[in-house]
Amino acid sequence: MKRSLTLAILLLLSFAPSARAASEADYKAAYAAAEAASKEAAGMRNQWTTTVSTLAAARKAGDGGDFDRAVAASKEAEALAKASVVQATSEKEAWKAMEIR
Amino acid sequence: MASSIRVRATSNGDLTEVQTLIQHPMDTGLVKNSKGELIPAHYIQELKFACNGKDVFVANWGTAISKDPYVKFSFKGARKGDDLKISWTDNKGGSDETTAKIA
Amino acid sequence: MRTRTSFLLGSLSAALVAFALTSPRVVAADKVDPAADAKAFQNFFFQKFPNVKHEDFVNGPYSMNDDMKRQWQEKEEFPPYEFALDAGKEMFSTPFKNGKTYADCFPNGGIGIRQNYPYFDTKEGKVVTLELALNRCREANGEAPYSYVKDEMASLTAYMAFTSRGKAMDIKIPDDPRALEAFENGKRYFYTRRGQLNFSCASCHVQSPGERIRAEILAPALGILNAMPIYRSEWSGMGTISRRFMTCNSQTRAVPLEPQADEYRDVEYFLSYVANGLPISGPGARP
Numbered sequence: 001m002k003r004s005l006t007l008a009i010l011l012l013l014s015f016a017p018s019a020r021a022a023s024e025a026d027y028k029a030a031y032a033a034a035e036a037a038s039k040e041a042a043g044m045r046n047q048w049t050t051t052v053s054t055l056a057a058a059r060k061a062g063d064g065g066d067f068d069r070a071v072a073a074s075k076e077a078e079a080l081a082k083a084s085v086v087q088a089t090s091e092k093e094a095w096k097a098m099e100i101r
Numbered sequence: 102m103a104s105s106i107r108v109r110a111t112s113n114g115d116l117t118e119v120q121t122l123i124q125h126p127m128d129t130g131l132v133k134n135s136k137g138e139l140i141p142a143h144y145i146q147e148l149k150f151a152c153n154g155k156d157v158f159v160a161n162w163g164t165a166i167s168k169d170p171y172v173k174f175s176f177k178g179a180r181k182g183d184d185l186k187i188s189w190t191d192n193k194g195g196s197d198e199t200t201a202k203i204a
Numbered sequence: 205m206r207t208r209t210s211f212l213l214g215s216l217s218a219a220l221v222a223f224a225l226t227s228p229r230v231v232a233a234d235k236v237d238p239a240a241d242a243k244a245f246q247n248f249f250f251q252k253f254p255n256v257k258h259e260d261f262v263n264g265p266y267s268m269n270d271d272m273k274r275q276w277q278e279k280e281e282f283p284p285y286e287f288a289l290d291a292g293k294e295m296f297s298t299p300f301k302n303g304k305t306y307a308d309c310f311p312n313g314g315i316g317i318r319q320n321y322p323y324f325d326t327k328e329g330k331v332v333t334l335e336l337a338l339n340r341c342r343e344a345n346g347e348a349p350y351s352y353v354k355d356e357m358a359s360l361t362a363y364m365a366f367t368s369r370g371k372a373m374d375i376k377i378p379d380d381p382r383a384l385e386a387f388e389n390g391k392r393y394f395y396t397r398r399g400q401l402n403f404s405c406a407s408c409h410v411q412s413p414g415e416r417i418r419a420e421i422l423a424p425a426l427g428i429l430n431a432m433p434i435y436r437s438e439w440s441g442m443g444t445i446s447r448r449f450m451t452c453n454s455q456t457r458a459v460p461l462e463p464q465a466d467e468y469r470d471v472e473y474f475l476s477y478v479a480n481g482l483p484i485s486g487p488g489a490r491p
Binding site: 099 | 245395398404459
């Protein structure tokens with residue numbers, strides 16, 4: 001009973017990360033992940049303008065100490081960058097469907 | 102230096118049709134250059150077309166007119182061979198004028 | 205232990221066989237055939253817009269909308285690109301510091317040759333566009349290169365286009381696998397979706413010519429480069445092919461590539477080739 005209660009609390013905590021304020025370490029980790037994804041997209045020459053601007057906004061918020069916003073923007077930038085990588089990868093074949101034959 | 106005013110005036114029965122293209126930056130004063138400095142406003146304030154000594158078209162312009170403005174209008178009372186004088190002055194004291202014959 | 209290893213080997217070879225049987229093989233029909241592509245491309249637009257005269261496609265949105273066409277024809281009496289054209293003519297004949305001129309860099313002194321660009325340079329193994337050739341001419345004569353997107357480059361290409369007005373686009377693809385690859389790369393770039401808005405060039409210019417995007421009427425892709433460079437009212441000035449490629453990219457929220465990037469050179473090659481036979485109409489004026 002006690003083990004399952006602890007487990008339940010741990011599970012609850014893992015599903016509610018936004019309940020506590022983000023720390024600088026959280027921001028640095030999130031930003032690093034976003035930057036890595038962004039670099040991958042740039043390497044495929046398929047960077048989105050919104051990825052770049054969201055990443056910049058994350059950096060600006062982080063520099064200003066607003067780590068909640070910085071983490072949120074970093075996560076969004078990472079999602080955008082990853083989506084652009086998916087786009088570039090799938091378009092390698094998908095473009096043929098648009099071709100006039 | 103070449104005139105900033107290109108003009109073509111054609112007589113069509115009673116009407117004279119005038120087209121003109123004027124080379125002018127028409128800066129609004131709201132745009133910044135690459136260094137981040139505001140480009141000062143520089144625009145035509147008055148544009149006049151006169152024929153046979155009489156003003157046939159006078160425009161009082163401001164910053165809302167686009168760069169290299171194009172004007173087209175018609176007026177009555179002139180004939181082929183008459184002189185059409187076009188002149189403009191801008192907010193920096195610049196000016197230009199030219200005369201064209203109505204074709 | 206030995207039975208496990210042999211079982212592993214067995215399943216591995218089975219997997220390999222399965223893979224070999226199902227993996228796609230390159231079919232002979234995948235061979236690059238630019239002539240067939242160009243024919244299909246042109247026929248698509250000729251059939252989609254049967255009332256548009258073939259040579260009219262080079263007028264972009266004006267071929268798609270009568271009211272816009274009328275307004276444009278009126279303005280062509282006093283076109284907004286006139287100043288750039290005159291400047292380009294003067295620039296073209298002004299010698300470099302070393303005494304040579306642009307005429308020394310180009311066949312026929314640079315007059316009436318725009319329809320041959322871009323071309324595939326077999327020595328370099330890459331597509332060479334007119335803008336690239338102009339800057340190379342400058343650098344070869346000790347002059348600093350111009351920006352690819354506007355001003356002087358636009359004026360020079362406006363003048364060169366004007367000397368070719370009416371001539372049919374005449375792009376050559378030599379029988380060189382690298383040239384065929386450049387054509388194919390350009391074709392792929394044209395049809396590939398990009399940017400957060402997920403548009404390809406084809407999304408607007410093949411699927412929706414004549415229709416509106418916001419307040420603009422979309423031009424057909426056929427002959428879309430024949431009117432370049434253009435004076436765009438939106439820009440209050442001239443813009444080159446480089447400028448248009450880059451701004452189209454950013455408009456779909458894709459970070460633009462560098463001017464004269466390989467992809468841009470290749471897509472210019474593709475788009476110009478499929479418009480072979482259609483007249484040069486540049487410099488142009490657009491909304």
